[in-house]
Amino acid sequence: MKVLVIGGDGYCGWATALYLSNRGYEVGILDNLIRRHWDDKLGVDTLTPIAPIQQRIRRWQELTGKSIDLFVGDITNYEFLSKTLHKFEPEAIVHFGEQRSAPYSMIDREHAVFTQVNNVVGTLNILYAMKEDFPDSHLVKLGTMGEYGTPNIDIEEGYITIEHNGRKDTLPYPKQPGSFYHLSKVHDSHNIHFACKIWGLRATDLNQGVVYGVLTEETGMDEMLINRLDYDGVFGTALNRFCIQAAIGHPLTVYGKGGQTRGFLDIRDTVRCMEIAIANPAEAGQFRVFNQFTELFSIGDLAMMVKKAGVAIGLDVEINHLQNPRVELEEHYFNAKNTKLLDLGLQPHYLSDSLLDSLLNFATKYKDRVDMNQILPTVSWRRG
Numbered sequence: 001m002k003v004l005v006i007g008g009d010g011y012c013g014w015a016t017a018l019y020l021s022n023r024g025y026e027v028g029i030l031d032n033l034i035r036r037h038w039d040d041k042l043g044v045d046t047l048t049p050i051a052p053i054q055q056r057i058r059r060w061q062e063l064t065g066k067s068i069d070l071f072v073g074d075i076t077n078y079e080f081l082s083k084t085l086h087k088f089e090p091e092a093i094v095h096f097g098e099q100r101s102a103p104y105s106m107i108d109r110e111h112a113v114f115t116q117v118n119n120v121v122g123t124l125n126i127l128y129a130m131k132e133d134f135p136d137s138h139l140v141k142l143g144t145m146g147e148y149g150t151p152n153i154d155i156e157e158g159y160i161t162i163e164h165n166g167r168k169d170t171l172p173y174p175k176q177p178g179s180f181y182h183l184s185k186v187h188d189s190h191n192i193h194f195a196c197k198i199w200g201l202r203a204t205d206l207n208q209g210v211v212y213g214v215l216t217e218e219t220g221m222d223e224m225l226i227n228r229l230d231y232d233g234v235f236g237t238a239l240n241r242f243c244i245q246a247a248i249g250h251p252l253t254v255y256g257k258g259g260q261t262r263g264f265l266d267i268r269d270t271v272r273c274m275e276i277a278i279a280n281p282a283e284a285g286q287f288r289v290f291n292q293f294t295e296l297f298s299i300g301d302l303a304m305m306v307k308k309a310g311v312a313i314g315l316d317v318e319i320n321h322l323q324n325p326r327v328e329l330e331e332h333y334f335n336a337k338n339t340k341l342l343d344l345g346l347q348p349h350y351l352s353d354s355l356l357d358s359l360l361n362f363a364t365k366y367k368d369r370v371d372m373n374q375i376l377p378t379v380s381w382r383r384g
């Protein structure tokens with residue numbers, strides 16, 4: 001099966017492209033390489049030294065004999081997108097090609113506008129290109145658990161059945177996202193849902209939680225295939241950041257009380273979930289939603305786990321509760337369903353001491369590349 005991975009040079013996209021290629025899918029990568037440019041503009045770098053995409057793909061072919069087609073360009077340019085789809089003729093389109101950092105979207109007006117235009121227009125272009133020429137291909141779109149926010153009731157997978165004034169309906173689950181980035185994903189979901197309804201397209205929205213880890217079978221094969229690992233205050237995410245902070249002797253940065261609870265998953269499960277979604281396509285006209293995470297943790301509990309694992313390997317780990325730069329609940333109910341991917345065969349890699357151990361050792365290996373000035377959060381959600 002031919003799968004186009006949009007955003008295939010990023011953290012989830014690169015790991016997914018190689019995983020699918022290894023399993024016999026014919027893979028193309030479409031990417032405008034802008035993620036590397038954002039790092040340059042912010043003056044940050046991934047913990048791991050990543051090779052240019054062309055070298056990565058060449059090395060993959062040398063090692064495995066499998067080729068990956070590369071299309072460098074921007075999906076907000078409809079002509080480029082449409083030409084690429086005609087050249088590659090994908091049966092599934094996996095879409096990771098968005099600005100995915102909440103803090104980046106909250107830097108200022110310009111970054112908020114960029115995030116929403118980039119994400120919403122890119123996805124809308126894909127929907128139109130599918131409607132015009134590829135109405136049978138399956139869109140597998142990266143959404144986010146953050147679309148739901150933190151409601152005081154259980155979170156269902158995409159839809160909730162409500163009884164109101166004696167009548168009953170199954171409706172999209174209410175959305176209460178916590179950043180202009182997370183809002184862009186909500187806007188995408190609405191657009192995709194509508195396109196499925198009016199044009200009969202098939203789509204799966206994967207509401208993913210926070211991803212951790214760095215090694216997959218494929219990216220671990222060779223130094224040239226290494227994946228990116230962000231630790232900075234803008235693109236770094238909770239658990240990965242904590243492991244790198246522990247490795248360099250920086251106190252762990254828990255924002256506020258640390259009772260914020262989120263869904264988490266290992267990057268090895270991200271790639272498998274993508275394959276499961278592709279191998280079991282949505283029906284024509286169906287807008288399907290899966291919640292893509294394997295475990296729930298509070299940020300405070302994660303910090304404690306990293307501290308314990310760090311101390312066990314001889315690191316001195318402190319936990320700091322910083323004033324929260326975000327506006328979010330720091331203690332709340334959170335219970336989200338995640339049975340659909342499990343029902344389709346996902347066998348989770350749950351967070352374990354050995355994973356924390358290997359992530360801490362990995363971070364220690366590259367710790368000389370860390371810029372200490374990039375650890376603390378610099379973007380505030382508040383006015384002034």
Ligand SMILES: O=c1ccn([C@@H]2O[C@H](COP(=O)(O)OP(=O)(O)O[C@H]3O[C@H](CS(=O)(=O)O)[C@@H](O)[C@H](O)[C@H]3O)[C@@H](O)[C@H]2O)c(=O)[nH]1
Binds near residue numbers: 144262326
């Ligand atoms: O050093 C840190 C970093 C984060 N947090 C807290 O940890 C939680 C998660 O923050 P995060 O930066 O790890 O993740 P988030 O901003 O939510 O975004 C990430 O995780 C999302 C899934 S979810 O969180 O919405 O389920 C994806 O959509 C995004 O693309 C990805 O960047 C927040 O409450 C945040 O305040 C800390 O306490 N300390």
